[in-house]
Amino acid sequence: MSSRFRASLLILGVAATALAACNREERHSRAKPIGETVPTGQSPDTIFPGSTTAQPLDARASLYDNNAPALSEGQFLYTRMNCVGCHSHGGGGMGVALMDDEWRYGGRLDQIAASIAEGRPNGMPAWRAKLTDDQIWKLAAYVRSLSGQPSKDVVNSRADAMSATSPATLTPREPVRSSDSAQQ
Amino acid sequence: MSRRTRAAAVALLFTGACSIQHYQSTFSDAAVEVRQFNILFVIFLVICAIMYLAVIAFLVAGLVRRRRRLANVMEDGRHHESDPLLRTALIGWGVVVGTGLVGLAIASFIADRSMANAAASEKLSITLTANQWWWDVRYNSADSSKTLRTANELHLPVGVPVRIILNSNDVIHSFWVPSLAGKQDLIPGRQNDISITPTKIGIYRGQCAEYCGAQHAHMALVVNVDSYADFLKWWRHQLQPAPPPATPLALAGYNFVTGRNCSACHAIAGTPASGTVGPDLTHLASRRTIAAGTMPMGKGNLYGWVADPQSLKPGSKMPTIALEPDELHAVVAYLETLK
Numbered sequence: 464m465s466s467r468f469r470a471s472l473l474i475l476g477v478a479a480t481a482l483a484a485c486n487r488e489e490r491h492s493r494a495k496p497i498g499e500t501v502p503t504g505q506s507p508d509t510i511f512p513g514s515t516t517a518q519p520l521d522a523r524a525s526l527y528d529n530n531a532p533a534l535s536e537g538q539f540l541y542t543r544m545n546c547v548g549c550h551s552h553g554g555g556g557m558g559v560a561l562m563d564d565e566w567r568y569g570g571r572l573d574q575i576a577a578s579i580a581e582g583r584p585n586g587m588p589a590w591r592a593k594l595t596d597d598q599i600w601k602l603a604a605y606v607r608s609l610s611g612q613p614s615k616d617v618v619n620s621r622a623d624a625m626s627a628t629s630p631a632t633l634t635p636r637e638p639v640r641s642s643d644s645a646q647q
Numbered sequence: 648m649s650r651r652t653r654a655a656a657v658a659l660l661f662t663g664a665c666s667i668q669h670y671q672s673t674f675s676d677a678a679v680e681v682r683q684f685n686i687l688f689v690i691f692l693v694i695c696a697i698m699y700l701a702v703i704a705f706l707v708a709g710l711v712r713r714r715r716r717l718a719n720v721m722e723d724g725r726h727h728e729s730d731p732l733l734r735t736a737l738i739g740w741g742v743v744v745g746t747g748l749v750g751l752a753i754a755s756f757i758a759d760r761s762m763a764n765a766a767a768s769e770k771l772s773i774t775l776t777a778n779q780w781w782w783d784v785r786y787n788s789a790d791s792s793k794t795l796r797t798a799n800e801l802h803l804p805v806g807v808p809v810r811i812i813l814n815s816n817d818v819i820h821s822f823w824v825p826s827l828a829g830k831q832d833l834i835p836g837r838q839n840d841i842s843i844t845p846t847k848i849g850i851y852r853g854q855c856a857e858y859c860g861a862q863h864a865h866m867a868l869v870v871n872v873d874s875y876a877d878f879l880k881w882w883r884h885q886l887q888p889a890p891p892p893a894t895p896l897a898l899a900g901y902n903f904v905t906g907r908n909c910s911a912c913h914a915i916a917g918t919p920a921s922g923t924v925g926p927d928l929t930h931l932a933s934r935r936t937i938a939a940g941t942m943p944m945g946k947g948n949l950y951g952w953v954a955d956p957q958s959l960k961p962g963s964k965m966p967t968i969a970l971e972p973d974e975l976h977a978v979v980a981y982l983e984t985l986k
Contacts, residue, residue, distance in 0.1 A: 543912075543924045544911065592906070592908065593908055594908065594911060595966040595967070597966055597967075598966055625836070
């Protein structure tokens with residue numbers, strides 16, 4: 464094998480790696496399609512906590528799940544819309560903790576989006592009229608990352624502001640469990 | 648590149664440098680600071696040019712002389728004898744270099760001190776916070792009822808030293824109004840400042856000068872230098888809350904803006920809308936541009952911007968809200984009343 468051949472093989476390898484790295488996510492600044500509500504159709508919108516009949520995942524979830532720009536925008540909204548005020552940075556306070564494994568209204572992306580859009584009893588306000596669907600889905604994607612659900616290559620390796628906690632890339636993935644508020 | 652295109656390019660460069668309006672030009676002298684900078688620059692340029700020419704002249708002289716001397720050495724075998732003329736010239740050269748450097752240091756020190764003195768006597772304090780991709784402007788005052796918040800537009804009284812405190816909410820930006828001052832970075836988590844004493848009434852354009860993301864190019868700042876009386880008039884007007892909607896259409900717009908998505912991010916003084924994420928809209932229609940210099944202010948552009956900001960400024964934090972046509976008409980009608 465000539466050194467020239469080896470060099471070109473190496474360059475090809477590097478180029479292939481670089482190209483593969485470009486395929487991490489798709490960036491879309493406009494929500495597409497712009498839906499009427501969050502989520503449409505077989506809405507998991509129920510105010511009854513605990514496990515409900517499993518419904519198929521909303522198709523739009525794939526646009527936001529494991530998507531780095533969506534997570535980053537979600538992090539921005541999480542701070543600016545003052546989610547921190549009740550949920551802290553995931554640990555909870557006046558509101559429930561978002562970094563643990565318990566999901567009263569479901570831990571799927573569309574279920575979290577529905578919780579944000581519709582609001583939930585005992586304090587969670589409805590954001591449907593204040594945020595667009597796109598923003599709500601992005602927020603839901605970020606909320607899922609608080610319990611380590613997305614893959615590690617899409618989460619932010621640093622927080623937007625100074626933070627005393629370890630970076631999101633080190634967040635352990637919690638199992639997603641439905642829980643009844645009565646059990647707590 | 649042919650000779651003609653090269654000549655055209657050079658001509659273009661010169662006409663660009665000699666813009667008459669000084670709307671956005673480093674050659675302007677519309678502020679004390681930029682004038683001092685330009686004088687300092689000319690001093691540096693002249694001294695360095697003289698030194699450069701002297702070095703080239705010596706080099707050429709040395710080349711010519713060496714050839715002649717080489718011929719002499721060959722003939723009579725003198726090798727190590729120093730030339731008294733060369734020695735004097737060398738000492739003289741050292742003195743010239745020393746004097747030049749000291750001169751530059753003194754000029755730099757004087758410019759620096761006079762700018763620091765101007766900064767110490769500032770009469771007006773403004774906090775400018777950069778965001779992706781717009782400028783949040785706050786006129787500070789000890790009296791909180793006189794504190795004023797606006798966006799993407801600075802109004803400065805002519806002849807008054809102003810201190811601008813620079814902050815950033817997300818990434819590093821850079822404040823650059825070339826007609827009035829040099830660049831200064833806005834760094835998240837850190838406070839920077841710059842002083843400006845404008846000397847000429849006019850409208851100038853500022854631009855973010857540090858790449859800050861997809862819409863870095865659409866992050867402009869309008870600087871209006873007014874007479875003191877005009878500035879006070881503007882300032883008093885800006886302190887007024889937004890007028891209540893007068894027409895039924897504007898009222899519908901008011902209800903949407905204060906009750907729905909808009910108020911989550913935007914504030915309008917005198918209404919329940921009090922978000923701090925986006926630009927203050929209290930006197931939106933009195934500004935010259937929309938979305939940090941992206942478009943001139945006008946009814947058509949307002950329609951376009953409210954209907955679909957993500958097509959006009961993709962990536963901007965302003966989301967595309969699926970407004971119904973009647974909602975869009977109402978919102979724009981209300982925004983137009985915010986003079």
